[in-house]
Amino acid sequence: MKRLAVFSGGLLLVAVVTAAQQRAQLESIKTEWQNAYGAIIYTVLANVKNVSDAPIAYVKVKVQLFDKDGKLVAERAGYNAEAEILDTEGFGGSFEDKVKLVKPIAPGGTDLFRLSLDKADIGKPFRTAKVELVEVH
Amino acid sequence: MKRTWVIVAALVAALAGGVDAADKVNLNAATKEQLVTLGLTESQALQVIAHRAKSGPFLQVEELLAVQQMNKETFEKVRDHVTVDE
Numbered sequence: 217m218k219r220l221a222v223f224s225g226g227l228l229l230v231a232v233v234t235a236a237q238q239r240a241q242l243e244s245i246k247t248e249w250q251n252a253y254g255a256i257i258y259t260v261l262a263n264v265k266n267v268s269d270a271p272i273a274y275v276k277v278k279v280q281l282f283d284k285d286g287k288l289v290a291e292r293a294g295y296n297a298e299a300e301i302l303d304t305e306g307f308g309g310s311f312e313d314k315v316k317l318v319k320p321i322a323p324g325g326t327d328l329f330r331l332s333l334d335k336a337d338i339g340k341p342f343r344t345a346k347v348e349l350v351e352v353h
Numbered sequence: 354m355k356r357t358w359v360i361v362a363a364l365v366a367a368l369a370g371g372v373d374a375a376d377k378v379n380l381n382a383a384t385k386e387q388l389v390t391l392g393l394t395e396s397q398a399l400q401v402i403a404h405r406a407k408s409g410p411f412l413q414v415e416e417l418l419a420v421q422q423m424n425k426e427t428f429e430k431v432r433d434h435v436t437v438d439e
Contacts, residue, residue, distance in 0.1 A: 249419035256408045256419050284438060341412045341437045 239268035239352045240275050240321070242329070247345055256335040260347060263326045264296045271320035274299035276351035277329050281342040289342040290333060293350065296321065297328040315353075377436040380417070381410040391431045397422050411437045 245262040260279050266272045278293040295302045299318045302311065321327050378387050380401065388398035397420070404420045405411065414435055417428050 247415070249413070249416045251419040251421065254407070256404075256416065258412075258416075335408060335412060335416075338412055341410070341439075343413070 239266065239270075240272055240349060241265045241267050242277065242347060242349055243326070245347050250332075257332045258335065258338060259330065259332045260345065262329045262347060264321065264329050264349075265326045266321040266323055269323045271322055273315055273320050273353045274302060274318055274351075275321075275329075275349060275353070277331070278346075278348045278350045279331055279333075280346040280348070281333075281338060282344040282346065283341060284343045286344075289340045290338045292331060292333055294329070294331040297330060299327075377434055379439075380414065380435050380437050381405060381439075383435075391434055393427060393431065394422075397427060413437060 241264075243263040243265055245260070247258065247260050250257045250259055262277070264275050264277070275296050276293055277295070278291065280288060281290045283289050294300070298321070299315075301307065301314050301317060304314075307314075378391060383401070385395065385398040385402060388401055389395055393401065400420050400422045401417070411417070414432055414437055415428075416437075417423055417431070417435075418425070
């Protein structure tokens with residue numbers, strides 16, 4: 217298991233890539249708080265890089281927030297930007313049908329990963345965000 | 354007045370090398386005066402309190418950057434002197 221820790225904005229970000237998932241890597245991970253017309257949103261941004269020699273259809277990334285004692289506060293998962301359609305319901309048919317609509321990440325290519333959590337859905341103070349690549353297809 | 358001395362003591366301790374967690378100002382309980390003492394303008398301090406009232410307790414110190422009228426310079430100045438921990 218390979219671990220990459222990035223200290224950014226006073227927050228320890230930990231990206232975890234298992235041996236089975238070394239076809240892709242998360243790079244330039246950063247987080248930011250945004251005020252969207254009064255809605256307070258915590259956003260995780262990263263670049264997903266295809267480090268293999270074959271196209272990648274999509275990747276799934278898990279974000280976990282931990283408090284100062286290491287207790288899980290919130291968890292959410294999402295897909296790379298080109299594959300965000302996979303998270304939608306009732307659009308594009310079955311999951312397999314939607315995958316066909318996704319533009320793959322070419323070998324050596326990158327795509328954005330972005331995931332936002334509403335402050336109201338987090339609920340408790342947290343200190344650490346763990347960003348983990350959980351699926352590569 | 355006593356509260357002001359506590360803040361001043363915290364700032365002196367910070368200048369002497371690091372701020373203990375116990376000396377940090379809790380953003381979820383800070384008064385306007387405490388925030389101003391840390392270096393926020395009065396207007397920024399009021400925005401912090403308004404943000405807290407509208408959106409609930411701060412979940413991270415970095416959430417300060419989502420407060421209206423807050424800027425990176427002010428945030429960097431106060432970040433090591435504030436906490437959200439209970």
